[in-house]
Amino acid sequence: MEKKIRVLIAKPGLDGHDRGAKVIARALRDAGMEVIYTGLRRTPEQIVTAAIQEDVDAVGLSCLSGAHNHLFPRVVELLRERQADDIVVIGGGVIPDADIPGLKEAGVKEIFTPGTSTEDVVAFLKTHVGR
Amino acid sequence: MCPDERLQEIRSKREEWEQTTLHRVLNRYPERKAVFTKSSGIETKRVYTPEDVVELDYNRDLGFPGQYPYTRGVQPTMYRGRLWTMRQYAGFATAEESNQRYKYLLEQGQTGLSVAFDLPTQIGYDSDHELAAGEVGKVGVAIDSLADMEILFDGIPLDKVSTSMTINAPASILLAMYLGVAAKQGVPFNKLSGTIQNDILKEYVARGTYIFPPAPSMRLITNIFEFCSQNVPNWNTISISGYHIREAGSTAAQEIAFTLSNGIAYVQAAVGAGLDVDDFAPRLSFFFNSHTDFFEEIAKFRAARRLWAKIMRERFGAKKEKSLMLRFHTQTAGSTLTAQQPDNNVVRVALQALAAVLGGTQSLHTNSRDEALALPTEESVRIALRTQQIIAYESGVADTIDPLAGSYYVESLTNALQQKAEEYIARIDEMGGAVKAVENGYMQREIQDAAYEYQRSVESKERIVVGVNQFQIEEPAPEGLLMVDPAVGELQAKKLAALKERRDNLAVANVLDELEQAARGDANLMPVILRAVQSYATLGEICDRLRNVFGEYVAHDLL
Known part of the structure; x- marks a missing residue:
């Protein structure tokens, strides 16, 4: 049987808006993925540690x-430092178009x-996560 | 003809209509949906008649404006006397820049201020704290000490404006800073009017800017109630908020129920601490969301008003009229704004604002069209304010009170929403009240379920969101968005370092020790917090001392 895609949904920084994170988490789970949610106010360090410990394929x-x-580039950088840059990082939120190329x-x-x-998120992960 | 006979006649006429006129059309042209429902799960009927409001007793259920049960409004003349307060939530970057935006808004005819603080301020960290990195000045203004607050209100006489501050966990400290500014301006505390949000329970449920666990948080809130009833009598000591509960995805009925349940918990805590209900209840205020389902929102405001009056009278034995009145601020629904075709948001906001006015709000913030993309520009904020002014001065809806009363539909919906809300409140009472229902995750789960349900209905196109899942167009990337300078963090850190050089650090250390000592006991903490901010102790320093004593809240997130 094909191994299930494992995803960590994370809230970096101090932002308390978690409606989107939780909706995405549930939708990924309903699409057959294994989902872990960090809860609010995680540092990039905490997120990367959790991602490695949980052996996830992707971090949202x-x-x-x-x-x-x-915050987002910091997570990617730390994954790289810890030789875990095979983990796919995606992001969401109120993010101006102008910031997307840089990210x-x-x-x-x-x-x-x-x-x-x-x-769309489900389809993206299925395409970009190679297991 | 007696009422029963008249009703009988309407019923037979309706049945006749259904079998003839309606039947013929339905056979040829079926309706758009088999069932029409509201967010709250209340089914919407094809047409409403006197049959739907048979139980309605005018004097008992509606009454007159300014009289129990306040269904029609809390003031006897409502907007004929004075329009609602037009209060745009604003704040970003530094105190200097936010001060400029406030002066601009006041010049444009805004009638009250509403301060947005950045996340580090809301969570009790100074701008130079490592967790503040990247967040300083982003969603609001960065305030580290009384020195920033003095700049924020520079040139704004505090006895001439009313100021609402969206601050919760550290509300006591920001209120103390406001009092500190008033003292410097020579304005006596009893001339101050405004509001602090100070509603910690909804932070645990939906907004996320908590610091301390529930018990010490409730104590701080009760301390504020007591202090203000004696020293700042015109201050609204809490704004019990359904806004964020709704933004997090709740239904309209849940918004009323969870908000009023939280309200019940605050009243109980204060009464439990020995306060007389009529001493503090007149200063309780509320904050609701106005979503897009027009009639459901209007009915929600009316139902909430009637239900709160009943709770205060029957459950808490409140006697003063002001204790029974649910006075509320409204903000239009940020979560309904779309990043796609953002100008359409002007129309959404206008409908939501109109619902708030028809629902009898005391003050209103209208969102700006670009808020799904970034912080609003000055131009967008002006359109949002003009929307309120058009409703106020041109539409005529402000000229008579509660104009939708007596609508078979609106009255029936008001009753149905009240009933749904009462069912939820009863369930929460059974659990042991709102604090328990927050700690065991009940409210959070209910909200998440509703949010997920909503998302699915959008994706299945059962619910149409114009420009998002239908009527899309190719559009260029929006231009001219407001960007906060990332250097704000460094700037604040420098200001903070300079402050720590010039203040009397021994005095600061002493008053902080005194605060920590007081926190271990059970005295009212407001006086010592006021002295601490006046010595220019920083927000982070004060919160750290309280963290030492109270600990921090750890959320249990469930998916």
């Missing part, structure tokens, strides 16, 4: 506070903005 970062340019350049695979269908 959610931030609506505007701190994404600081992708930093190594975030995809950014999902408001109005995204959860099906």
Whole structure:
């Protein structure tokens, strides 16, 4: 049997808006993935440690506070430092279009903005996570 | 003809209509859906008639404006006397920049201020704390000490404006800073009016800016109630908020029920601490969301008002009229704004604002069209404010009170929402009240389920969101968005270092020790917090001392 995709949904920084993170988490689970949710206010260090410990295939970062340019690249960087850059990092939240190229350049695979269908996120992970 | 006979006549006429006129059309043209339902799961009928409000007793259920049960409004003249307060939530970057935005809004005819603080401030960290990295000045203004607060209100006489501050876990400290500014301006505390949000329970449930566990948090809240009833009599000591509960995905009925349940918990805590209900209840205020389902929202506001009056009178034996009145601020629904075709949001906001006015709000924030993309620009904020002014001055809806009363539909929906909310409140009572229902995750689960249900209905297109899942267009990336300078963090850190150089550090250390000592006992903490901020102790320093004593709340997240 094919191994299930494991995903860590994480809330980096101080932002408390977790509606989107929780909706995505449930949609991924309903699509047959194994999902772990970190809860609020995690540092990039905590997120990376959890991702490695849980042996996930992907990390989904959610931030609506505007701190994404600081937090998302930091997660990618730490994964790289810990030789875990096979883990796919995606992000979502209130993220201006202008910031997306920079985030992708930093190594975030995809950014999902408001109005995204959860099906698109599921499809993206199925395509980009190689197991 | 007696009422029963008249009703009988309406019923037979309706049955006749269904079998003839309606039947013919339905056979040829079926309706758009088999069932029409509200967020709350209440089914919407094809048409409403006097049959749907048979139980309605005018004097008992509606009454007159400014009289129990306040269904029609809390003031006898409502907007004929004075329009609602137009209060745009604003704040970003530094105190200097936010001060400029406030002055701009006041010049544009805004009538009250509403301060947005950044996340480090809301969670009790100074701008130079490592967890503040990347967050300083982003979702609101960064305030580290009284020195920042003095700049924030520079040139704004505090006896001439009312100020609402969205601050919860450290509300006592920000209130103390506001009092500190008033003292410097020579404004006596009894001339101050405004609101602190100070609603910690909904932070655990839906908003996330908690610091301390529930018990010491409830104590801080009770301390504020007591202190203000004696020293700042016109201050709204809490704004019990359904707004964020709704934004997190709840239904309209859950918004009323969870908010009022939280309200019950605060009243109980204060009464339990020995306060007389009529001493503090007149200063309780509420904060609701206005979503897009127009009539459901109007009915929600009316039902909430009627239900709170009943709770205060019957459960708590409140006697003062003001204790029974649910006075509320409304904000239009941020979660309904779309990043796609953002100008459409102007229309959504107008509908939501109109519902709030028809529902009898005391103050209103209208969201800006670009808020699904970034913080709003000055131009977008002006359109949002103009939307309120058009409703106020041009639409005519403010000229008579509660104009939808007596609508078979609106009255029936008001009753149905109240009933749903009462069922939830009874369930929460059985669990031991709101604090328990938060700790065991009940409210969170209910909200998550509703949020997921909503998302599925959008994805299945059972629910249409214009521009998102239907009527999409190719559009260029939006331009001219407001960006906060990332250097704000460094700037604040420098200001903080300079402050720590120039203040009397011995005095600060002494008052902080005194605060920590007081926190271990059971005295009211407000006086010592006030002295601490006046010595220019920082927000982070004060919160750290309280963390030493109270500990921090750890959420148990369930999926």
